[in-house]
Amino acid sequence: MRAIGGLWRWRHNPLRRTTDLVEAWVALTALLVFLLVAPAVGCLVGAVAQDTLQEAVRAQRLSRHEVTATVARRPQGSLLEADPESVSGRGSRTRVVADWTAPDGTPHHGTVLAGLRSPHRGDHFPLWTDTHGRLVNRPLDSATATTHAVLAGLGTTLLTAGLVEGVRRLVVRGMVRRRYARWDQAWDRAGPDWGRTGTGS
Template sequence: MAALRGPRALLWRWWPNPLRRRSDRIEAWTMLAVALSALLAGTLGGLWATRSVELNLARERDEWRPVIGVLAERAPGTASGSEQVWAEVRWPAADGPAHRGQTRVDPGSAAGTPVTVWTDLQGRMVTRPATEAQASLRAGLIGVLVGTTAALVPLAGGRLLSERLQRRRLDQWDTEWERVGPQWRWKTG
């Protein structure tokens, strides 16, 4: 007799077979439901997260504006350094008083040097918004992560249920063997 191989081996629980137990049918339908719910949860969760991140980053691109500020003090370091350093910057605000904050500038820049800072609608300093390409990449990666996580929840539940059904089958097997086993003693020995 040839061993079961290929796709047929995956579907054995649905075949008519006198040895197939009720728990085999329950497990087959449960695992099908788990696979479909994992696919659905992963897809919907990933698409929802991707869309949400894309909308958030598009809103940031629309609302955040560059403002020209000035260095409040000379930037530390020498002009020969290639890495930027932190320095205090002032920029005008629409509501009156000037805002202050820290940003990265070229080392050794003189006080009063113009510096571009990005601000939100309230005039608070923010980072430069993500470009459309950066936003698409970020949204896609977050969508994959959220979708994978959402799909793992039903898969973990299905795994726990499968293990419980397996334990139950083994207990039933032990009970059945205790009932049938003594009948075979006279044939052995």
């Protein structure tokens, strides 16, 4: 709003300098970019991120499978470990030796993290594997993908606005420096005797 007011104020002012008008136009342009361009860029990036992440969700759902594993035994010194996939960090899992069958029918045996607090031989728990039974992370869910896309769009909007403000400040700083340089030149031309009685008469 100050940019619009500045343009209106300087329209017919006899003391108006060209730099004053340019500075007001720069501020108005930056304001329009803040209000129109930055949100549009953010929406575009968010939409692209949403499409890409949802495609990743679909691909992971096709390539990752939940199988049921059976506890064979607990390894020596097995302790509760924080679940790396838990958002809150409060989830805990226990390291166990387990057996599972891959989606392609091959049997597997190995040490895995089970979502059981006190596992016993024969307990069942879910496990995510690829088609051949190799352990993989849980597939990305649609809601999490959407959250990441929204955050990407918001971050891009803020980054664009910050860049515009930085450019505006650099332009204004350059104009102010040139203005001060012109004032210094004008004072140098006036000479050290400016203002003394009888000088220049």
